[in-house]
Amino acid sequence: MAASVGARVRVFAVTLVAMGAAASGVLWGGGAPGADASASVRGWGVDLGVGSGVVARVAAQAGPPFWPAARPAGQPGARSDGGPGAGAGTDALNGTGGEVRSTVRSSADSGSEKGSQEVFFWVDPESPAAGQAAEWRRTGREADALLMERIATRPQAEWLNGPGPRTVVETRTTAAAREGRTAVLVAYYIPHRDCGSYSGGGAVSASGYREWVDEFAAGIGDRSAYVIVEPDAVAQTVAGCGRVVPEERYALLAYAVDRFKRQPNTRVYLDAGNATWHPDASRLVEPLKESGVARADGFALNVSNFQTDAVTSAYGDLLSAALGGTHFVIDSSRNGNGPHDGTESWCNPPGRALGTAPTAVTGAPLLDAYLWVKRPGESDGTCRGGPAAGQWWPSYALELARNARG
Known part of the structure; x- marks a missing residue:
């Protein structure tokens, strides 16, 4: 799986170069921080920027969950307003974020x-x-x-x-x-x-x-x-x-x-x-x-x-x-x-x-x-x-x- 993802990242990076994209990439939503492009797995994407300013964000379009996790049982959850009664999920988030505010x-x-x-x-x-x-x-x-x-x-x-x-x-x-x-x-x-x-x-x-x-x-x-x-x-x-x-x-x-x-x-x-x-x-x-x-x-x-x-x-x-x-x-x-x-x-x-x-x-x-x-x-x-x-x-x-x- 890791090798496949890495290959897809490199292919995507080459595609960007072929398109003449004069931009740097910061991987978000999955993978190692500082990678140069996005992988085609759900939740992954790339911040395209010049210098430290992100000018575009490209999101992956398909793929399975990639970051599993665990959690106990029995209790309700707490609202954004607080209090018991709901839930959350498994897959964890990766990436370093970026300068995006949009x-x-x-x-x-x-x-x-x-x-x-x-x-x-x-x-x-x-x-x-x-x-x-x-x-x-x-x-x-x-x-x-x-x-x-x-x-x-x-x-x-x-x-x-x-x-x-x-x-x-x-x-x-x-x-x-x-x-x-x-x-x-x-x-x-x-x-x-x-x-x-x-x-x-x-x-x-x-x-x-x-x-x-x-x-x-x-x-x-x-x-x-x-x-x-x-x-x-x-x-x-x-x-x-x-x-x-x-x-x-x-x-x-x-x-x-x-x-x-x-x-x-x-x-x-x-x-x-x-x-x-x-x-x-x-x-x-x-x-x-x-x-x-x-x-x-x-x-x-x-x-x-x-x-x-x-x-x-x-x-x-x-x-x-x-x-x-x-x-x-x-x-x-x-x-x-x-x-x-x-x-x-x-x-x-x-x-x-x-x-x-x-x-x-x-x-x-x-x-x-x-x-x-x-x-x-x-x-x-x-x-x-x-x-x-x-x-x-x-x-x-x-x-x-x-x-x-x-």
């Missing part, structure tokens, strides 16, 4: 009807990671700045978890549309969110939630977006939350799915927890159906958790089969080293690493994309010395980037 290209070819189109996920040029990298560069921490760019240069989801979502949604999707990109958004405002744990909150009533969803959807308009609907909401209800009336919650989720799907260029994925929260996937089938999964583009797995891509994909295939072939996406943001063995393994666990770079090229017919739904470096909650859920934590972000394979 986009990462992914070509969707997952086998779904919409998956045959190219997808360009949007990168926020003003993300906390981008600001941190710039600050460290100004203060002479060049090595740490380069590591932070492993996060800053990759697409991450925007979490909408408070009142009045329209302005932020409109701003993000408009910025993405200007570049011909797709924004990834998370709707996280269901009543009794996180069952009152680290990420407790949400709308105060069912009618208030429906109004919030309407406002969110209006903010998308006809622009391109992926929407992850309510991390934990189904799985946590199945696990048992005394504050929640299941029928009411499932009806609200179905409303959200249907409302978002009215937007012409929006793909919708209903969260279904992670592979170890409900090992018996059949427990989720009816609740997901009641929540409108059949009218969504699919379901999301491993949001904010650390389960490997291999474990999560296998679980997704089982759940998909029980749902009649429904597609799914995986949050691979922090699963490069798999799960942590210890207490509260979902909450700011030590020794974790970035996972598979976001891409819609998965090599699996049911898997539509690897996404960074949880924003690497944002705390899971006030555990292990972390700040409040969803707050930026530079030292934890740096650890994730430093531990990324490569």
Whole structure:
């Protein structure tokens, strides 16, 4: 495998020379830092630049996962807003990042009807990671700045978890549309969110939630977006939350799915927890159906958790089969080293690493994309010395980037 990849890298480099490309290359997403071109494996690519400025990014178009990892079981994961209840993946991220502050290209070819189109996920040029990298560069921490760019240069989801979502949604999707990109958004405002744990909150009533969803959807308009609907909401209800009336919650989720799907260029994925929260996937089938999964583009797995891509994909295939072939996406943001063995393994666990770079090229017919739904470096909650859920934590972000394979 290594020899084949190396050969493909050299062929690609020769192709660039033949095309007269007067540029230097920095390999990202896989392989050794400083390589001169990209390999044709999923998640790989090359930054083309003159001097230290990256002027273009070429992404690989196909190939299998390349960086596996491992992780424990049983616990829910923590949101970008904190709290237990989701998952992560296997494959770790490689490369040194670069000076890019714009986009990462992914070509969707997952086998779904919409998956045959190219997808360009949007990168926020003003993300906390981008600001941190710039600050460290100004203060002479060049090595740490380069590591932070492993996060800053990759697409991450925007979490909408408070009142009045329209302005932020409109701003993000408009910025993405200007570049011909797709924004990834998370709707996280269901009543009794996180069952009152680290990420407790949400709308105060069912009618208030429906109004919030309407406002969110209006903010998308006809622009391109992926929407992850309510991390934990189904799985946590199945696990048992005394504050929640299941029928009411499932009806609200179905409303959200249907409302978002009215937007012409929006793909919708209903969260279904992670592979170890409900090992018996059949427990989720009816609740997901009641929540409108059949009218969504699919379901999301491993949001904010650390389960490997291999474990999560296998679980997704089982759940998909029980749902009649429904597609799914995986949050691979922090699963490069798999799960942590210890207490509260979902909450700011030590020794974790970035996972598979976001891409819609998965090599699996049911898997539509690897996404960074949880924003690497944002705390899971006030555990292990972390700040409040969803707050930026530079030292934890740096650890994730430093531990990324490569």
